Amino acid sequence: xxxxxxxxxxxxxxxxxxxxxxxxxxxxxxxxxxxxxxxxxxxxxxxxxxxxxxxxxxxxxxxxxxxxxxxxxxxxxxxxxxxxxxxxxxxxxxxxxxxxxxxxxxxxxxxxxxxxxxxxxxxxxxxxxxxxxxxxxxxxxxxxxxxxxxxxxxxxxxxxxxxxxxxxxxxxxxxxxxxxxxxxxxxxxxxxxxxxxxxxxxxxxxxxxxxxxxxxxxxxxxxxxxxxxxxxxxxxxxxxxxxxxxxxxxxxxxxxxxxxxxxxxxxxxxxxxxxxxxxxxxxxxxxxxxxxxxxxxxxxxxxxxxxxxxxxxxxxxxxxxxxxxxxxxxxxxxxxxxxxxxxxxxxxxxxxxxxxxxxxxxxxxxxxxxxxxxxxxxxxxxxxxxxxxxxxxxxxxxxxxxxxxxxxxxxxxxxxxxxxxxxxxxxxxxxxxxxxxxxxxxxxxxxxxxxxxxxxxxxxxxxxxxxxxxxxxxxxxxxxxxxxxxxxxxxxxxxx
RNA sequence: GGGCCCGUAGCUCAGUGGCAGAGCAGUGGACUUUUAAUCCAUCGGUCCUCGGUUCGAAUCCGAGCGGGCCUACCA
Numbered sequence: 181x182x183x184x185x186x187x188x189x190x191x192x193x194x195x196x197x198x199x200x201x202x203x204x205x206x207x208x209x210x211x212x213x214x215x216x217x218x219x220x221x222x223x224x225x226x227x228x229x230x231x232x233x234x235x236x237x238x239x240x241x242x243x244x245x246x247x248x249x250x251x252x253x254x255x256x257x258x259x260x261x262x263x264x265x266x267x268x269x270x271x272x273x274x275x276x277x278x279x280x281x282x283x284x285x286x287x288x289x290x291x292x293x294x295x296x297x298x299x300x301x302x303x304x305x306x307x308x309x310x311x312x313x314x315x316x317x318x319x320x321x322x323x324x325x326x327x328x329x330x331x332x333x334x335x336x337x338x339x340x341x342x343x344x345x346x347x348x349x350x351x352x353x354x355x356x357x358x359x360x361x362x363x364x365x366x367x368x369x370x371x372x373x374x375x376x377x378x379x380x381x382x383x384x385x386x387x388x389x390x391x392x393x394x395x396x397x398x399x400x401x402x403x404x405x406x407x408x409x410x411x412x413x414x415x416x417x418x419x420x421x422x423x424x425x426x427x428x429x430x431x432x433x434x435x436x437x438x439x440x441x442x443x444x445x446x447x448x449x450x451x452x453x454x455x456x457x458x459x460x461x462x463x464x465x466x467x468x469x470x471x472x473x474x475x476x477x478x479x480x481x482x483x484x485x486x487x488x489x490x491x492x493x494x495x496x497x498x499x500x501x502x503x504x505x506x507x508x509x510x511x512x513x514x515x516x517x518x519x520x521x522x523x524x525x526x527x528x529x530x531x532x533x534x535x536x537x538x539x540x541x542x543x544x545x546x547x548x549x550x551x552x553x554x555x556x557x558x559x560x561x562x563x564x565x566x567x568x569x570x571x572x573x574x575x576x577x578x579x580x581x582x583x584x585x586x587x588x589x590x591x592x593x594x595x596x597x598x599x600x601x602x603x604x605x606x607x608x609x610x611x612x613x614x615x616x617x618x619x620x621x622x623x624x625x626x627x628x629x630x631x632x633x634x635x636x637x638x639x640x641x642x643x644x645x646x647x648x649x650x651x652x653x654x655x656x657x658x659x660x661x662x663x664x665x666x667x668x669x670x671x672x673x674x675x676x
Numbered sequence: 677g678g679g680c681c682c683g684u685a686g687c688u689c690a691g692u693g694g695c696a697g698a699g700c701a702g703u704g705g706a707c708u709u710u711u712a713a714u715c716c717a718u719c720g721g722u723c724c725u726c727g728g729u730u731c732g733a734a735u736c737c738g739a740g741c742g743g744g745c746c747u748a749c750c751a
Contacts, residue, residue: 244710301709429750432747432749
């Protein structure tokens with residue numbers, strides 16, 4: 181009988197038969213113990229058979245039916261518990277057991293005992309279906325391995341794969357730890373607009389959407405920066421936000437069009453203060469989430485305790501690449517150098533783009549253990565304050581771990597005249613065809629002209645931090661619902 | 677965007693030019709302490725799609741769709 185349509189029809193039929201007896205989707209259940217609590221209560225009672233009465237609930241993950249008795253495993257959020265059904269104990273409801281399928285949710289009442297094979301079990305005295313499932317769960321032994329199915333139907337992945345549940349828990353723990361870290365330090369958690377007049381604070385193409393009533397377009401934010409700075413201007417001294425940003429670019433194991441960004445701004449701090457805070461923060465998160473200050477990554481062990489290695493942008497390039505970028509002040513010269521080293525340089529690439537390409541090709545992959553890279557070229561950093569003793573560099577650092585950027589921070593540029601000039605410089609590049617540069621944001625400049633205190637700012641890609649903490653190689657594994665291409669809807673079995 | 681690989685039953689996978697297969701799940705039967713329960717029987721297919729080669733295509737070729745990995749882009 182079973183095509184997919186027929187499996188579905190069978191379950192629909194079972195649902196009908198259950199509904200003739202009772203509600204198969206009751207609004208209220210009476211759980212007295214979670215699976216974990218049931219086990220604990222039984223242990224506490226000295227494993228006295230029949231002494232601990234419980235009502236447990238959960239999803240059926242396995243059925244072992246043997247004529248006049250049956251064992252079912254159910255799982256709830258805390259773990260598994262086994263249920264034992266005997267015909268002589270259940271009078272008439274034993275006959276309804278065939279209406280139960282894998283994936284259904286049950287409520288079962290009985291007393292705890294240990295079977296002769298050692299499994300702590302509920303001797304069921306009464307039970308009912310509290311949710312009838314119409315489609316089967318993934319295979320019980322191999323689970324769900326098809327990567328596409330795991331992403332598109334993450335609920336099946338979570339049902340089948342403990343590792344996926346673990347990654348999800350880790351991510352939650354990372355975000356919670358970060359929030360605690362900042363709140364404990366007196367930072368105020370704020371929310372700023374997702375829909376913006378223009379998307380700034382980073383170099384990336386934005387998504388555009390349309391507001392019907394106002395009959396105008398909005399851009400989805402690509403960073404949190406410019407609004408958080410407006411709050412500094414308003415007098416809030418320490419703010420942070422953890423929020424989704426959107427960048428209209430490719431999808432890969434390292435990029436998702438929407439991702440979670442943490443940004444913080446602290447008045448009267450500079451980028452050295454921020455670096456010290458980041459060291460503390462990474463170690464704190466690791467300890468809270470992993471219970472350790474190191475994490476395995478393939479063959480490597482990454483050490484996440486302070487202090488982290490420190491270098492500068494210029495020195496790192498010199499050491500790894502053997503040249504001083506200051507010796508190549510023109511796009512032409514730098515492009516020649518890059519091509520000599522075997523880099524393919526896009527025809528329209530600017531000086532800053534080529535330099536960055538050199539950096540990401542030759543330096544970043546080598547920064548496996550946590551390493552701060554200080555003092556970026558001004559051209560790459562239109563929102564950072566210039567170094568006083570070096571016009572060509574800004575007070576900015578990035579933290580690299582495992583070869584990719586985990587944090588990005590600077591002493592924030594607060595001179596409105598310089599900021600305007602730097603934004604206009606970027607606008608010039610845009611006019612020359614680079615559509616991934618900062619726009620001049622007049623509304624932000626107006627705010628800045630009212631005075632922003634000196635401040636240290638920080639941005640951290642949460643998804644990548646979670647990747648670091650879980651040791652996962654693909655960003656898509658740490659995002660519950662990664663962006664996927666559209667696929668023709670399969671109409672399944674419903675019309676069978 | 678480029679390269680390589682993958683797409684077969686609800687799930688996990690064999691099959692690589694000659695009748696479309698196994699395990700799990702499902703269905704029927706036996707079994708009142710099992711746990712990947714066991715045993716017997718049984719149902720189940722748009723072999724991703726379209727086109728081509730061939731007496732014959734899941735298998736070979738081309739195009740497309742979807743996915744994975746690498747790479748590039750993405751401060």
